[in-house]
Amino acid sequence: MPADMRNRRIDLIRGVAILLVLFHHFNIAYRLSDTSLAAVFGPELVQAVARNGNYGVTMFFVVSGYLITSNALRRWGQLGRIDAWAFYGLRIARIVPCLLLLLTIVNVLALYGVAIFQNHVATGEPVPLWHVNLASLTFTMNLLIARVGWVNYPLGVLWSLSVEEVFYLTFPLLCLVLRRESLLCLFWATIIAVGPLYRLTHQGDEAGFLYAYFASFDGIAMGCAAAVLSRRFAPAGMTTWFTQTAVVALMTFLYLWWPIAQSNVLGVTAMALGTAALLWPAQRSTADDARRFNRVGAALAWCGKNSYELYLFHLIPLAVLKTGFPRATVLGDEKLVLLAAFMLFSFLLAAGIARYYAEPLNRALRQRLLQPRRTQSTIG
Template sequence: MTCSGMRNRRIDLLRGISILLVLLHHFNIAYRLDDTFLSRVFGWETVRAVARNGNYGVTMFFVISGYLITANVIRRWSEPGHVDVRAFYGLRIARIVPCLLLLLAVVNALAMAGIAIFQNHSPDGAPVSFWLVNLASLTFWMNVLIGAHGWTNYALGVLWSLSVEEVFYLSFPLLCLAFRREAWLVAFWLACIVVGPIYRFFHQGDEGGYLYAYFACFDAIATGCCVALLARRFVWRGRAQSVSAWLTAAGITFVYLSCPIRESNVFGVTVMAFGTAVLLLAAHDHPAGPTIRRASASTVLEGFGRLSYELYLFHLIVLGLLRTIFSPSGVAGDEKLALLVGYLLLSAWLSASIARIYAEPLNRIVRQWLVPRRSRSGSECYERNQPDVEHPQSRIVNGLSDRS
């Protein structure tokens, strides 16, 4: 069975839900859905509640990322303290950098072509050069730049979450080797979990602090790391698993819908992170299966989950072009829903094309350059969130993060 043939579909589903929340959030910012059929049927308050908290989708991504990174380190090297630093960084570069470079090339080209929405803006009144934006993107401090100057570049602003993840993972293998003992590593991650809500509490009113700062987000990634270690020792099956998963899903749905993230972020992020962790525990021992090619809501969401990294990076290019062609001020009513469908379809098509034609081939090439041969086996499973399958009937151990 090939690596791409078997996946943990529950984790794909979680990732699909997460990325869809982000996509809906950004679309609603551009084309407010208050006068559409959805608002007439369900009410604007309901539609707004679904669309306003896309950043909680990123929180879910962070947890899934930490879980899958740690689970694959365990799968590959048996213990975090045995991690091969060169292989770890090589796998991260192979997965992250090709798409990042393509995104920068496309956005820079569109800006130089004179398309206003892709050029830099100055929300705080201080102009920021493309050199600085590109540097922040490549060296993973876009979140710091946004905190200082606002959302300077429309399409590149999404790189704030990649900055958070990659700074966390820059230290990940070094901490594994430094601590050696799993207990010390867990203690460090628990400290991150405690610091997160405290940091957010002291940065209320500062969006760059409570949403985008490293210490405002590390707790979600650390939660995922801890749950991957817990999953090795915790076997959870049967009715209790199912009931707990459904109750957890209901709980985080309530938190998501109840109030805006600017009001609930202090402990809301923690609740969303812990809830996602419970759902990952429920999914951990779930048998993986082949991708089923049939039309259903869950299958569509799983497809979005498989493309979540590419979708996250490139969806604002699609939305930015739509905003350029169809000015939000000139679109009203159910025309917005038609644009929403087109936006989702075009984003999915673009992301699938990039993954198939560009990202996956380059991923394999870069791994051959950077990853030692002894660590290369199964690395595509590691980087694409796919399981390492010993036998079609064997227990599945899942594989790694995509961005947020």
């Protein structure tokens, strides 16, 4: 999306979400409890921030549902008039180039014998690399993880892409079948109700209460519903500074107070609902909203703008660090140096991929995939 059309509020939310994910994954690789960061803020607070990074993914799901629905409404006016093939073309142009690049990097390094990029036996069942590639390309990585565990370190992030891609595949079909926004909202309400029930019945099974389709679809459904309802209902209280600050405070309290392993049943629902509330005023954001951003807000918005590339590729620099600096050999504030290196390397890698690879291919593919349909529409 052109810079002047981007919504800074949405980028800000995504920026916060991706930083939570990055910090979570780094802390898994290098526990920060013995660093000066823990000495200053307390090990409990550091652990509280790090342990719930999966809530960042919940926020991504809500934003994804919101953006897909609001963009469809902007392009086609009504969801029942969505052009399914154009929709798929837009999604292919954005998603597939980075996915193929990630698979290429991981496969090449695995074939060259770099151990951390190779598959490892998680549950006593060897899994060939082609099987992981197939799961990545067929949006079933979450199912593979549920069956055999975290079989490939840098490709583990694709569990959430599997959830989103199934949503992308079904969204236009659902719109064309149900057509009316009232029926779509009723369907999304059903999915929202199913989410906590599904998580409740899969307690003790992390792959079930965190990574399964129906453990995650309720967040996406909330984003979809928020995109539709916020166009029709704009209660003044939803957009005030006080209300939005209260929502952030409650989300922060939930995030820090309970581990996601204990709070996921309703915690995911609450975090998703809070994200949807923060998105409610997004369609009415103005250019003045962007000018209110300070440098911190602008930096977070940059992270949000590049969040897809950051999410997909950040485990590559972390894998490189883990290979060169094994956890047992890194002590104290040496970990903070690695944290800074990890963040810098991830930002540079994501920025380079976005600018020189993903964005040019996105534009080229959109023109190639959509131009014939535009021409046909004009002739018709």
